[in-house]
Amino acid sequence: MKSNNETKVYNGECLVLRHFEELSKIPRASGNEKGISDYVAEFAMQRGCTAEQDERFNLIIRKPAAKGYEEVEPVIFQGHLDMVCEMNKGTTHDFANDPISLRIDGDMIYARGTTLGADNGIAVATALAIIDMPDMAHPELEMILTTEEETTMGGAFHLDASTLKGRRMINFDSDREGILFVSSAGGVNIYHSVPIQWTKQEGEAGQPYKLSVHGLKGGHSGDDIIHERGNANKLLGRMLDDLRRHTVFQLAGVHGGMKVNAIPREAEASLYLHESEIEAAEARVQEMNRILSEEYLQTDEGVEITLQADASSHPDGRAGSSSGKVFDDATKTSVIRLLALMPSGVLSMDKAIDNLVRTSTNPGVMTTDSEAFVVQSLARSSHRSQLDDVLRTMETLAQAIGCGCRHDSFFPGWPYRPDSGLRPLFEEVYERRYGKPLEVKAIHAGLECGVLIEKLPELDAVSCGPNLYDIHTPDEHLSISSVERTWAFLQDVLQAMKE
Helix, strand or coil, rough: CCCCCCCCCCCCCHHHHHHHHHHCCCCCCCCCCCCHHHHHHHHHCCCCCCEEEECCCEEEEEECCCCCCCCCEEEEEECCECCCCEEECCCCCCCCCCCCEEEEEECEEECCEECCCHHHHHHHHHHHHHCCCCCCCCEEEEEECCCCCCCCHHHHHHHCCCCCCCCCEEECCCCCEEEEEEEEEEEEEEEEEEEEEEEEECCCCCCEEEEECCCCEEECCCCCCHCCCCHHHHHHHHHHHHHHHCCEEEEEEEEECCCEEEEEEEEEEEEEEEEEHHHHHHHHHHHHHHHHHHHHHCCCCEEEEEEEEEECCCCCCCCCCCEEEEEEEEHHHHHHHHHHHHCEEEEEECCCCCCCEEEEEEEEEEECEEEEEEEEEEEEEEEEHHHHHHHHHHHHHHHCCCCEEEEEECCCCCCCCCCEEECHHHHHHHHHHHHHEEEEEEEEECHHHHHHHCCCCCCEEEEECEEEEEEECCCEEEEHHHHHHHHHHHHHHHHHCCC
């Protein structure tokens, strides 16, 4: 494993942040969590805790109650081991082997050109800090650290919860200090697949061009969907639909986005244009740029579409192909219609809670291979009936286009619990420490609380965390002072459980 974190970046006293820097040296992409799981398990056992690791590398770590807390009901502390792996163009990084390179800018910790991994490395670091403090006041703790949360929540779904004694759970996968989340959305992955009929035109298709959308902010497809930022996949589809109405071109590949739970920032298509069509195509791109600069002035001021000659060669038909192999007209029409009609963004707002998205979709990833063009979307809703309705809409769309549609990776929502005992405890401790009320909210993003509550229906859960910004993007950053305050608050809460 290559290391570029030999020199300490964080030199402060906060135990959580010191552990976070150490964790940043260990690759932990979803599906590659064995290394981080082994590290945490060994760390815990060396300090007198027990650590159970299952075949999915989920961990259940138990730390005995502090003196005087032996009779207090056990508490679960929960987070996930994996992280979203995205990087800027031009950044060289191997997420399977390389450590995350950290930098500090004022109060903020960033990574260099990649996602930071504070989502949810900060929960893992907090668990390590708890383990590392032998004199900390708390009831018996069961620390659940799961895998594959960022992709399928597969770790949580496969976790054996039968041995857990705790029926109160603190999820540490939220990103706003001073807010306590008490409900979250469920979701499902939906795939549309257009079979490709290729045609080889031996130069008749024209010259290769690359049509690109870039300069968007992206963000978390749950937390940030309310900001109505541009979706690169949808904007590329919009541009292609516009071009087909004004020019003649051939299509040879479409790609966009990296993760279904991240709003795509970049997308591109491989086109073939005859010389007689280039001027008209460039004019339509220029006009679309003018339109988008107005539409997205407040949310994505850097958005841009470019059309450039492309001399690269990719025989498999990926965007940028110059092989002469193109979609036939029926395939091209189906792909463009699918992108034009695909639901995207906020579909409905919750009328009971201010500024809460009820239902949304995110067409997060587009791929082209030798057989099919595929769009993967993530639909979310706090109402199961609306999630089912989105799924039926997607199936109807597929029937209208004449393409395939399937779904997987359903995860349940987390219902609000009016009789929660944890919520008033958190509110009381927060007001006592800060002299102001704790904000209680629901969240549109998916949390593992819903999965674990299905296993333990009597589970009383809350979710909190420090200030974390631009998650799931290479601009992700974490507030140092917020981590320090949140760590102190968490210790107060655990101590107050004996009162």
